[in-house]
Amino acid sequence: MARPELARFLRERRAALRPRELGLPTGSPRRTPGLRREEVADLAHISVDYYVRLEQARGPRPSPRVLDALARALRLTPAERSHLFRLAGTTAPPPATGAVRHVRPHVERMLRRLPETGAIVTDAAYGVVAWNPLAQALLGGDLGQGTTNLARRRFLGGGGGHENSGAKEFGHIAVARLRRAADRYPHDARLAALLAELRAGSEEFGRLWETRPVHAPGHRTKTIVHPAAGRLRLNCDVLLVPEDDQEVVLITADPGSPSAGALRDLADTA
Template identity: 85%
Template sequence: MARQELARFLRERRAALRPHELGLPAGLPRRTPGLRREEVAELAHMSVDYYTRLEQARGPRPSPRILDGLAQALRLAPAERSHLFRLAGTSAPPPATGAVRRVRPHVARMLRRLPDTGAIVTDATYGVVAWNPLAQALLGGDLATGAVNLARRRFLAEGPARESSSEEEFGHIVVARLRRAADRYPHDPRLAALLDRLQADSEEFRHLWETRPVHAPGHRTKVLDHPTAGRLRLNCDVLLVPDDDQEVVLITADPGSPSARTLSRLAAH
């Protein structure tokens, strides 16, 4: 591993980017051109401390997953991506050509072990590729078709429109993730068809797309109007499956709350 060369390469590529190119707000005046370290770390889904150590030539050998995240965050061309992997002393796997829809067995097993927590897995296009029974009870029986896409549900009102708050926030989250997917999978026909449909049929989506929102997966609270259980206040927390560019969304309620009791009743059926 060529630590000094890798550190120099990361610093140079970071300095070459401009915030507006990635949809980041300019914010306060910057002492130096380019992105801040914390911005690169957020885009690459890694800690600021780890990224800082890489730039200072004192970090451990980064894994292929970390390197792929950096390549995406720094908008590296294919040749630059290969060079990044060589500097880290590892072979670059071929870039993914499309969003991964298969779900790793251990992820599927985890969902089954969470009977009192709603859990779904979404791919990079916001297609729901796995779910557990409580999630189906919460989000609608059409999950069982295996064809539910949360981006279409959000912007085209496909399927039951149950979420009644945080809709604007979720719209920004969806567009930010789809923009990342478009950068990563420019030749994915399923993604291209989805984006064409959203651009054609949703003025709101077209507007948000132009604003280039940026969002890091994490925690949010939403209110959901359930057809039989009534209004529920729920917490959504995201776990990443980085190797497959997937997200596990865990849906819970505050302990002891009326919503938590309702979740327990739904889980028991």
């Protein structure tokens, strides 16, 4: 592993990027050109301390998963990505050409072990690629058919008749993630078709797309009106599957709340 050369390469590529190109805020003054170290770490889903040590040539050998995440965060070309792996002393696996639309078996097994938690897995383009019975009972619509895309559902309808108080916030979240996916997978034909469909069918989507929203996955709450269970106040928490650029969304209710009881009832019927 060529630590000094790897450190210099990371610093140079970080300095070459501009926040506006990645949809990052540009309001506060910057002492040096390019992205901040914490911004690269956040984009790559690694700790700031770990990334700082890499740039200072004193970190451990990064795993292929970390290297691939850094390549995406720094918007490296295929040649630059291969060079990054060579500097780290690791053979570069072929880059993904599109969003991964299959689910690893251990992730699928995890969904089945959460009987009182609604759980879905979404790919980088917000296609639902796995779900458990409670999620199907809770979210309804076309979820059980394996063709659901949450961005399409949000902007073009087909949400199973649920009223959702978090729809506006989710619109920004969905567009931010779709923008990241478009940057990472410029040759993904299915993603390109989805974006064209959303632009043609939703003026709101077009307006949001131009604002270049930025969002990091985490915790949020929303209230939905379910046709059978009534009004439910739900928590949504996201776990990342970084090697496949997927997210596991866990849907729960506060312990002891009426919504938690309603979820248990839905789970029993599911």
